[in-house]
Amino acid sequence: MTGSASPPFPSPDAPGGATELALTPVGEPPSLRADAARNRTRLLEAASRLMAGCGAAHLTMDAVAAAAGVGKGTVFRRFGDRTGLLVALLDHREQQLQAAFLSGPAPLGPDAPPLERLHAFGPALIRHERDHHELILSSRTDPLRTYAVPANRLRLTHVTMLLRQAGVEGDAELLAHALLGSIDSVLVHHLTVELGMPLDRVDAGWHDLVSRLLPAR
Amino acid sequence: MTGSASPPFPSPDAPGGATELALTPVGEPPSLRADAARNRTRLLEAASRLMAGCGAAHLTMDAVAAAAGVGKGTVFRRFGDRTGLLVALLDHREQQLQAAFLSGPAPLGPDAPPLERLHAFGPALIRHERDHHELILSSRTDPLRTYAVPANRLRLTHVTMLLRQAGVEGDAELLAHALLGSIDSVLVHHLTVELGMPLDRVDAGWHDLVSRLLPAR
DNA sequence: AAATCAAGCGGACCGGGGTCCGTTTAAAGT
DNA sequence: ACTTTAAACGGACCCCGGTCCGCTTGATTT
Numbered sequence: 001m002t003g004s005a006s007p008p009f010p011s012p013d014a015p016g017g018a019t020e021l022a023l024t025p026v027g028e029p030p031s032l033r034a035d036a037a038r039n040r041t042r043l044l045e046a047a048s049r050l051m052a053g054c055g056a057a058h059l060t061m062d063a064v065a066a067a068a069g070v071g072k073g074t075v076f077r078r079f080g081d082r083t084g085l086l087v088a089l090l091d092h093r094e095q096q097l098q099a100a101f102l103s104g105p106a107p108l109g110p111d112a113p114p115l116e117r118l119h120a121f122g123p124a125l126i127r128h129e130r131d132h133h134e135l136i137l138s139s140r141t142d143p144l145r146t147y148a149v150p151a152n153r154l155r156l157t158h159v160t161m162l163l164r165q166a167g168v169e170g171d172a173e174l175l176a177h178a179l180l181g182s183i184d185s186v187l188v189h190h191l192t193v194e195l196g197m198p199l200d201r202v203d204a205g206w207h208d209l210v211s212r213l214l215p216a217r
Numbered sequence: 218m219t220g221s222a223s224p225p226f227p228s229p230d231a232p233g234g235a236t237e238l239a240l241t242p243v244g245e246p247p248s249l250r251a252d253a254a255r256n257r258t259r260l261l262e263a264a265s266r267l268m269a270g271c272g273a274a275h276l277t278m279d280a281v282a283a284a285a286g287v288g289k290g291t292v293f294r295r296f297g298d299r300t301g302l303l304v305a306l307l308d309h310r311e312q313q314l315q316a317a318f319l320s321g322p323a324p325l326g327p328d329a330p331p332l333e334r335l336h337a338f339g340p341a342l343i344r345h346e347r348d349h350h351e352l353i354l355s356s357r358t359d360p361l362r363t364y365a366v367p368a369n370r371l372r373l374t375h376v377t378m379l380l381r382q383a384g385v386e387g388d389a390e391l392l393a394h395a396l397l398g399s400i401d402s403v404l405v406h407h408l409t410v411e412l413g414m415p416l417d418r419v420d421a422g423w424h425d426l427v428s429r430l431l432p433a434r
Numbered sequence: 435a436a437a438t439c440a441a442g443c444g445g446a447c448c449g450g451g452g453t454c455c456g457t458t459t460a461a462a463g464t
Numbered sequence: 465a466c467t468t469t470a471a472a473c474g475g476a477c478c479c480c481g482g483t484c485c486g487c488t489t490g491a492t493t494t
Binding site: 137140141143144146147171174175177178179181182184186187189190191194201202204205209212213215 | 358
């Protein structure tokens with residue numbers, strides 16, 4: 001019962017959290033009125049265009065609304081808040097990565113053995129986090145929401161599953177959290193940009209970590 | 218050369234980052250003019266008081282300035298921005314934890330063997346992160362600054378040192394990052410509050426992680 | 435086709451973060 | 465004690481995220 005409230009904006013597109021995690025890439029929200037759907041698309045396109053020009057950090061809601069030719073209220077009605085808009089953009093860009101590890105070719109996809117997939121997952125995620133660093137960063141305004149973002153939940157269940165399949169006994173979920181925490185976008189940026197560490201070394205760190213956690217049996 | 222710019226506020230108290238990490242708990246900035254030092258104290262006290270009343274999230278800079286009996290510009294001159302003020306508050310509260318693992322009694326302090334200290338470090342940090350969750354959260358507005366916060370750099374060097382002393386070969390620093398990443402305040406909050414996981418299990422996760430990374434020799 | 439009405443729309447409005455710059459004042463020099 | 469000057473002060477000001485509420489419009493029913 002996500003949308004039965006009285007406030008101005010009952011609920012944005014967000015799935016709320018009651019429903020179980022869908023393992024398909026995040027889809028469009030269901031049944032928007034024609035004009036609403038059209039405006040949603042316009043807004044995302046406008047945001048993407050503006051962001052390419054001036055960077056995610058300088059993206060203002062007013063500008064997005066203006067560029068899309070709609071009122072500001074419409075943006076907030078559709079996406080809830082600035083973070084919501086950025087997450088929507090990010091989710092869209094993340095579908096490629098999701099497809100790769102959910103159903104792509106080995107070693108990332110399901111045709112490789114679990115341990116191999118786990119090793120391959122790190123570098124893929126590292127590059128993803130690096131490539132979309134700016135957007136990811138800007139969408140962190142509300143840290144508490146991090147664990148509610150569908151893409152992140154999907155990563156968690158995926159890694160947890162790989163760990164179990166690879167024979168981990170014990171708290172696979174906590175281990176998954178620890179593993180994912182080691183590829184935080186901000187950390188990757190800190191290491192590679194601020195400290196100038198080559199990506200290979202970050203990759204090596206991941207492989208080292210995985211190897212230590214899952215000693216070859 | 219961090220503070221040689223011309224803008225209105227050359228540089229706040231911040232040590233900049235050029236100097237090497239001091240291993241003492243973060244000290245007061247040097248040689249403020251008498252009125253400035255007095256106002257700094259007043260501001261921190263006012264902020265602390267207000268925060269106790271309404272929570273870090275609702276702390277406004279106007280309110281702090283008013284409560285301290287100074288102008289708003291003074292707050293920003295002293296602390297740079299809101300984040301700076303919160304970090305200053307946090308640093309102050311963190312000195313207790315720092316003292317504990319830098320020079321406190323075993324098993325946290327230097328009188329215990331490295332591996333034991335490492336095991337003890339987790340639960341201590343977990344509780345610290347939980348206790349100050351709200352403040353930590355509010356001070357995350359600018360994620361990029363995370364790795365510049367003295368307290369965090371101190372943790373990193375500490376854990377790196379313990380890992381090396383415990384006989385880790387290879388990239389101890391990356392391992393330390395991974396370990397610390399697993400005790401992120403937001404994660405701890407997510408696990409214990411949102412998911413209702415008992416603290417013991419989080420502790421156990423830490424011990425498990427450490428044991429896997431450092432198999433008993 | 436007309437009526438009905440929930441959903442969508444938009445822009446005036448508000449509060450808070452951050453800046454600017456003219457004024458004040460502590461401290462160093464004479 | 466007087467001058468000098470760089471630092472500190474303070475509050476008016478700007479910008480942007482987010483809200484409110486009266487108006488409009490696409491869908492649905494009769």
